[in-house]
Structures are given as structure tokens and as C-alpha cells.
Amino acid sequence: MGTIPSRHHISRLRFPPRNLFQHGPHLLPPQIQQHLLHHPFPHHVRNQTKLDFAESKLARQRQTHPHEEDSNLPRFAYLVSGSKGDVEKLWRTLRAVYHPRNHYVVHLDLESPVDERLELASRINKDPMYSKTGNVYMITKANLVTYRGPTMVANTLHACAVLLKRSANWDWFINLSASDYPLVTQDDLLHTFSSLDRNLNFIEHTSELGRREQCQ
Numbered sequence: 001m002g003t004i005p006s007r008h009h010i011s012r013l014r015f016p017p018r019n020l021f022q023h024g025p026h027l028l029p030p031q032i033q034q035h036l037l038h039h040p041f042p043h044h045v046r047n048q049t050k051l052d053f054a055e056s057k058l059a060r061q062r063q064t065h066p067h068e069e070d071s072n073l074p075r076f077a078y079l080v081s082g083s084k085g086d087v088e089k090l091w092r093t094l095r096a097v098y099h100p101r102n103h104y105v106v107h108l109d110l111e112s113p114v115d116e117r118l119e120l121a122s123r124i125n126k127d128p129m130y131s132k133t134g135n136v137y138m139i140t141k142a143n144l145v146t147y148r149g150p151t152m153v154a155n156t157l158h159a160c161a162v163l164l165k166r167s168a169n170w171d172w173f174i175n176l177s178a179s180d181y182p183l184v185t186q187d188d189l190l191h192t193f194s195s196l197d198r199n200l201n202f203i204e205h206t207s208e209l210g211r212r213e214q215c216q
Contacts, residue, residue, distance in 0.1 A: 072194050073101065073190050073191075073194050074170075074171040074172065074190060074193045074196075074198065075101050075102055075103065076099075076101075076103075076170060076174055076189070076190075077102065077103045077104075077105075077163045077170040077173045078103070078104045078105070078174050078176060079105050079106075079107065079156060079159040079160075079163075079173070079176065080093050080094050080097070080104065080105075080107075080176045080177070080178065080180075081106070081108070081109065081145070081155065081159075081175075081176075081177055081178065082106075082107070082108050082109070082112070082177065083108065083109050083111050083112055083145070083178075084111045084112045085112075085116075086108065086112070086116075086178035087108070087112075087120050090106060090108070090120065091120070091123060092181070093176060093178055093180055093181060093182075094106060094136070097174075097176070097182050097186060098129075098186070099186035099187070099190065100129075100133050100135065102170070102186070103135050103137075103166065105137050105138070105159045105162050105163055106120065106124070106136070106138050106139070107138070107139040107142070107143065107155065108120060108142060109142055109143060109144065109145040109155070110142040110144045110145070111145075117138075117140070120138060121138050121140060124138055135167075137162065139159070143158060156175055159175075171193075171198050
């Protein structure tokens, strides 16, 4: 009687020509047939081909495509500021411009009562979305803002410094007051800015002082 090949030898056997299987696998040598019945091929020899339907390909695309899109979307950093009696308006504006990708700093100036500032801080801390993402921060030490002269500029620069300290992962800074309200959604805004150069700025300035001299 001939010896039955071991699994190691079976794994290295070359398959017979295609015409050998035209009438079924019974044409294989009897000892090979018996061995295959009781000792299947090892995992590394079995056919690993898997059916790849269009649905599975689309599923893989859906898993990877959002990450590719997210990498192209910008991030905005917002300052939303208000004064006495602006808690509700500031809260409304914050809710309207909120997006998990962005970063936010809110500020009620020194003219606002302490209880209003505490109310705003409490709302931010208790909001489940803001607590989860951690991208909304309130300046608890109120600044004096007269809305004329350098105090407004100083408050804006302070907010920028706070945003940069918390995260430098944003592309544009937007300064809003509590009375502002967006005309477009954040999704539309992010999509529109996704094709713009990140170094593009929208700051208007002039060196023409003629009008100021005329006023004096």
C-alpha cells in the first residue's frame, strides 16, 4: 500500500489539469481522495476569494469618504460678545452659528450684571453638546468694552489669544455681536469656504485719512 501524503505534502501538490475534473474528482488517486475526505486543506491553501458586490464597495466608500471630505473642510473660530441684557440674544446667536467642527468664545462685558454672566456660564456647562465637544469657552473675567476706541480691539485680540491657546486648528476668525444672526447655515458656510485659499483674508483697511481730517 502506498503512503498517504502528509498535510505539508498535500499543500505543495500541484493541481491536475482542468480536463482531469471534467468527469468529477473521482479520477484523483484513491489515497488522495481518502486523505481529502478526512483532512481538508489548510487555511493558507483554501480558496480565499470573496464575493465583492457593489453594495460592499459602496459601504467601504461611505466609511472612507467622509474622512476625506472632513480633511478639506475648514474650521471657523467665533467670538460672540454682548453686554447688559444680551443673554438671550447671545444664546440665540451661539445656537444658530454652532457646529462641532468650529471653536467658540463668548463674552459678556463688564457692564453686564454678574448674575447674567453666571447664567450664561451655567447654560454652556449644562448643554450636553457643548460639554461633549468642548469647543465652547466663556471668558469669565469680563472686560471693559466701550465699543469705541481701543477697548473693542483689545477684547477681540484677547478672544483670539484664548482661541489660539485652546486650539490652533482653525482657519478663519469671525467676530459677532449678540444682535447678529446668520443668513446661511454652518454647513453651507463650511462648504463654500472649503474651496478657498486658507491664506485669504477679508479685513478691510485704508490709509486714507482725509475724511478724518475733514471731521476735525
